[in-house]
Amino acid sequence: MCIQTLRRAAALKQNFCCWYCDFQMWERNCEEFARKHNISVGEAKRFQCTAEHLIARRDGGTDIASNIVAACLFCNRTRHRMPSALTHKRYRHRVSRAIRKKKWHPSSIHAALGGVCR
Numbered sequence: 001m002c003i004q005t006l007r008r009a010a011a012l013k014q015n016f017c018c019w020y021c022d023f024q025m026w027e028r029n030c031e032e033f034a035r036k037h038n039i040s041v042g043e044a045k046r047f048q049c050t051a052e053h054l055i056a057r058r059d060g061g062t063d064i065a066s067n068i069v070a071a072c073l074f075c076n077r078t079r080h081r082m083p084s085a086l087t088h089k090r091y092r093h094r095v096s097r098a099i100r101k102k103k104w105h106p107s108s109i110h111a112a113l114g115g116v117c118r
């Protein structure tokens, strides 16, 4: 299966909620998403739905369904930008702690979008 198919299957299973931050994601239409949630297009960009490898490719993770979840662009990039990438479990824990303190996304976004997925 190609990565796009795996991403879509994961996103549907997750109701388009990010695996890490649990915020709503968009798949095709950034502008529509921004309008719907009353945020700017720039703010909406981070919520693009991406395929996230639980075990990163560089650590031997492959493109199989059990290794792919759907994550927003921001969470995906942030995890892999860390000098030593955390395991997906530890990273998810760290993100949810920041979410509880409303310190993961900009505060305007927490106000507009927080709780949509819960």
Ligand SMILES: [Zn+2]
Binding pocket: 018, 019, 020, 021, 022, 023, 071, 072, 073, 074, 075, 076
């Ligand atoms: Zn996210």
